[in-house]
Amino acid sequence: MHTDTFHLYSYFCSSCCQRIIIAAHLKGIPLEYTYIDLGTKEHTTDEYKASNPSASVPTLIVTTANGEKTILHQSMTILEYFEERYPNTSPLLPPGLHDRVKVRDLVNIIAIDTQPTTNSRIVQRVKAIRESGEDQVEFARQAFTDGFRAYEGLLVKEARKGTYSFGDTVSMADVVLIPTVDQALLYRVDMDFVPNVKRIHSALKKLEAFKVADWRNQGDTPEKFRAQDA
Structure with a gap:
């Protein structure tokens, strides 16, 4: 079903990350994880901010089979992306x-x-x-x-x-x-x-x-x- 990979940068106590994990599970989207420790301010490093200038979680990196990457930086953007890409699998928005x-x-x-x-x-x-x-x-x-x-x-x-x-x-x-x-x-x-x-x-x-x-x-x-x- 999925030829792309979905890599989530996450923190255990982030409610915004929790949203993404719920939606991915409902839609059958397999997630790979990298955990960002907000307690040690790992999200403020230059390396992480290169992917997410907001210095926040979640960040989702979608990589196609040919290596093209799409980076999504906000949880609501990610939820809408999941819904638009997989509208017929556990729809999160009603039809009307x-x-x-x-x-x-x-x-x-x-x-x-x-x-x-x-x-x-x-x-x-x-x-x-x-x-x-x-x-x-x-x-x-x-x-x-x-x-x-x-x-x-x-x-x-x-x-x-x-x-x-x-x-x-x-x-x-x-x-x-x-x-x-x-x-x-x-x-x-x-x-x-x-x-x-x-x-x-x-x-x-x-x-x-x-x-x-x-x-x-x-x-x-x-x-x-x-x-x-x-």
């Missing part, structure tokens, strides 16, 4: 324009409004203002709360019945939601205030693609963080 718009609204509540403000480089800057870990935690929790409340509001407004964010089929909204909920749980955010988001998270975490992508199950996950059943 009206429904696609609704899924993308959910996607962007997380990908634009929520995840960027809780990104490590942002919360570390908040912490540095007053050298306060409490400031970092409060800021992140509020950002998660605002984002999930908006997501929940759309789910309730649409009054859609289904197992996941958009019916009974996994969509791109689910792919971006679950890693961000996982990050919020690391900050000990109580998800009871968004019952539909909490329910969707529980349902999706039972699926193989989401188990494979879990931050506790990655090749570079430190032993102390590994899932007990991994």
Whole structure:
């Protein structure tokens, strides 16, 4: 099926990398990995920035059989690339324009409004203002709360019945939601205030693609963080 290779530069605790691993598993795209240690600032080296000037993960390098390379630097770009290249394998967007718009609204509540403000480089800057870990935690929790409340509001407004964010089929909204909920749980955010988001998270975490992508199950996950059943 695949004559190209897909090489992902990843970090175990990156929610953006988690998105790519989920989508690749759903679409049957085999990934090769190089792990970039953000803790030791490996992403800031000149060598890595030559591939990704943003000094961030993920980076995906797609190489054809004749050696031509395509480098993708942003997680949402990679998700759209997967969807456009393999639209008929576990589609992440519904067929109708009206429904696609609704899924993308959910996607962007997380990908634009929520995840960027809780990104490590942002919360570390908040912490540095007053050298306060409490400031970092409060800021992140509020950002998660605002984002999930908006997501929940759309789910309730649409009054859609289904197992996941958009019916009974996994969509791109689910792919971006679950890693961000996982990050919020690391900050000990109580998800009871968004019952539909909490329910969707529980349902999706039972699926193989989401188990494979879990931050506790990655090749570079430190032993102390590994899932007990991994």
